[in-house]
Amino acid sequence: MQDVKKKLLTAVEKMPAFPKSVHQVLKLASDINCPQKELVEVIKRDPVFTLKILRLVNSAYFGLAREITSINHASVYLGLNTLKNVALGLAAVGAIPKANVAGLDMGAFWLHSLAVATATRMLGSMLGVSRDEAADYFAAGLLHDIGKVVFALYMPVEFQQALARAAEDNSPLHEAEAESLGATHADIGALLAEKWNLPGPLRNAIERHHDVGEGGRSQLVDCVFAANQISKKLAFGAAGDFSSTPLPPGVEARFALDLEGLIKEMPTLDEEVEHARIFIKLGEAS
Amino acid sequence: MRFRFRGTRGSLPAPGPDTVRYGGNTTCIEVRSDAGGLLVLDAGTGIRELGLDEARRMPIDCHVFISHTHWDHIQGLPFFVPLFVPGNRITIYGPPDPLTMTGIEAVLTKQMEYPHFPVRAAELLADIDYETLRDGQVVDLGFATVSNMLMNHPAMDFGFKVACDGKTLFFTGDHEPFYNIYEPGDEDYADYGKIVDERNRAITEFLRGVDAFIIDAQYTEEEYATRRGWGHSTFERALALAEEAGVGRVYLTHHETTRTDAEVDAILDRLKREWADRRVRFDMAREGETVEV
Numbered sequence: 001m002q003d004v005k006k007k008l009l010t011a012v013e014k015m016p017a018f019p020k021s022v023h024q025v026l027k028l029a030s031d032i033n034c035p036q037k038e039l040v041e042v043i044k045r046d047p048v049f050t051l052k053i054l055r056l057v058n059s060a061y062f063g064l065a066r067e068i069t070s071i072n073h074a075s076v077y078l079g080l081n082t083l084k085n086v087a088l089g090l091a092a093v094g095a096i097p098k099a100n101v102a103g104l105d106m107g108a109f110w111l112h113s114l115a116v117a118t119a120t121r122m123l124g125s126m127l128g129v130s131r132d133e134a135a136d137y138f139a140a141g142l143l144h145d146i147g148k149v150v151f152a153l154y155m156p157v158e159f160q161q162a163l164a165r166a167a168e169d170n171s172p173l174h175e176a177e178a179e180s181l182g183a184t185h186a187d188i189g190a191l192l193a194e195k196w197n198l199p200g201p202l203r204n205a206i207e208r209h210h211d212v213g214e215g216g217r218s219q220l221v222d223c224v225f226a227a228n229q230i231s232k233k234l235a236f237g238a239a240g241d242f243s244s245t246p247l248p249p250g251v252e253a254r255f256a257l258d259l260e261g262l263i264k265e266m267p268t269l270d271e272e273v274e275h276a277r278i279f280i281k282l283g284e285a286s
Numbered sequence: 287m288r289f290r291f292r293g294t295r296g297s298l299p300a301p302g303p304d305t306v307r308y309g310g311n312t313t314c315i316e317v318r319s320d321a322g323g324l325l326v327l328d329a330g331t332g333i334r335e336l337g338l339d340e341a342r343r344m345p346i347d348c349h350v351f352i353s354h355t356h357w358d359h360i361q362g363l364p365f366f367v368p369l370f371v372p373g374n375r376i377t378i379y380g381p382p383d384p385l386t387m388t389g390i391e392a393v394l395t396k397q398m399e400y401p402h403f404p405v406r407a408a409e410l411l412a413d414i415d416y417e418t419l420r421d422g423q424v425v426d427l428g429f430a431t432v433s434n435m436l437m438n439h440p441a442m443d444f445g446f447k448v449a450c451d452g453k454t455l456f457f458t459g460d461h462e463p464f465y466n467i468y469e470p471g472d473e474d475y476a477d478y479g480k481i482v483d484e485r486n487r488a489i490t491e492f493l494r495g496v497d498a499f500i501i502d503a504q505y506t507e508e509e510y511a512t513r514r515g516w517g518h519s520t521f522e523r524a525l526a527l528a529e530e531a532g533v534g535r536v537y538l539t540h541h542e543t544t545r546t547d548a549e550v551d552a553i554l555d556r557l558k559r560e561w562a563d564r565r566v567r568f569d570m571a572r573e574g575e576t577v578e579v
Contacts, residue, residue, distance in 0.1 A: 035467075036467045036515065037467045037468060040467065056384075057384075059384075061382060061384040061387050062382070062384045062421075062442075063382055063418075063419070063420035063421055064420075064421045064436065065420070065421040065422030065436070066421075070477075072474060072477055072478045072481055073481050075467065075478075076464055076478070076481045076482055076485055077436065077485070079438055079439065079440055079517070080440065080515060081440030081441065082384070082385070082440070082441070082442065085385050086384075086385065
């Protein structure tokens with residue numbers, strides 16, 4: 001057991017740092033009155049983010065007549081709205097590898113993550129969370145499976161085994177992971193969240209997104225759980241696990257709906273996910 | 287060259303008894319060369335009537351320039367009759383959408399999608415071409431050249447300069463003067479201010495000496511105080527820019543949706559008094575009015 005823990009920690013240590021700016025951009029971008037100065041300041045403090053934005057606004061997609069050389073420059077040229085949307089797109093896919101790794105199709109992985117992010121935010125809004133909190137709900141959904149990326153990158157052989165086993169038995173991936181790797185993607189995701197200093201509730205949501213018990217303990221965890229099942233049921237993308245689970249009583253009680261009922265309450269999910277796909281494209285463009 | 291205001295209203299059409307003189311249709315300007323070449327600046331609801339007039343002399347060859355793809359500048363396009371008739375040649379020019387990574391072709395396909403419109407863009411029978419513009423590109427139509435410059439609006443927005451029959455016209459699309467987001471004392475105030483000045487100066491130079499200047503002047507200074515960052519200018523700022531650039535004649539447009547004819551009259555009277563001694567000749571844009579440049 002000590003051995004497993006050590007291996008997991010070593011893998012987590014290898015992951016790149018998660019920019020704080022991503023979190024701040026997600027927050028700022030959900031505010032209709034977001035002050036331009038604040039957004040510009042957040043971006044400027046992060047050199048990687050800055051570089052990505054400059055690369056993108058200087059790409060052929062924008063077709064600008066002259067080179068944009070600084071974030072101040074980009075801000076004047078493009079204005080708040082465009083800059084905000086560019087930053088939002090880049091923030092979402094910022095820190096994560098783009099190439100396929102160890103049997104994980106990153107395009108499909110991102111689509112699944114975005115679908116869960118979008119659905120988590122919609123569920124949060126249905127339960128009356130504020131706009132500010134809704135951004136946190138989105139982030140929790142976006143990052144819930146991040147542990148799989150750590151496995152795929154740094155423990156690829158065992159992870160491939162787990163993927164194969166889950167596919168063969170049509171069983172939940174986290175169970176196969178526990179057998180092959182001694183821990184689940186939720187476990188290692190939580191360790192990564194700790195290294196990244198993500199806020200407690202976010203860390204908790206990553207750790208418990210397969211382990212809600214009867215449900216009803218944490219609203220955010222219940223939302224991520226339900227969003228995950230909805231996305232799998234509707235086959236938005238794929239992250240190596242195709243089995244969806246019915247909602248436990250505590251989660252059903254929270255929404256006063258079962259899984260099918262919830263899906264009916266979210267007729268615009270398709271469209272919102274389609275919109276979120278832009279993030280994937282933007283990430284690739286940089 | 288002559289031009290006619292087909293739509294002068296900002297944001298949303300505003301029909302009714304209070305807007306009959308300055309007009310209720312959203313932005314559209316018909317521009318015609320002496321030899322009859324036709325180009326259209328923006329496709330707000332004003333383009334519908336232009337389409338009806340053009341339908342009497344089809345087949346036509348026409349160039350539509352879209353400053354930006356906010357609704358009030360594109361919503362008349364699906365009602366532009368010549369698009370539906372084979373034999374017409376229509377070229378649509380406009381900015382890219384870098385966020386969805388699509389070009390100006392999306393201006394029709396998107397708003398004509400099934401839930402929004404009964405006919406799909408693919409069913410339009412005219413010969414339609416799309417050309418997504420780059421910042422600073424010059425388009426030569428033979429009877430006129432159209433050059434553009436990126437303006438300041440919460441979308442990619444091009445101002446267009448039309449040179450035709452030895453005269454020039456500049457149309458801003460929607461535009462708010464660039465401003466510094468930092469306060470004096472902030473570390474970046476000077477740097478940001480320098481870029482802002484550069485951009486404002488570039489626009490002044492671009493439109494220096496044009497014969498006709500059609501500019502977004504949606505707000506009064508009082509209104510602007512609470513609408514900074516919305517992407518529109520004020521009467522005073524528009525006139526100051528025109529004066530500085532030494533343009534021929536100014537047409538103030540993109541009338542605020544809620545503004546009545548009487549209110550526009552009152553503003554015009556006030557401006558005529560306050561700007562009586564200044565070096566700028568101006569008027570309000572009136573729907574239906576034709577101007578010989």
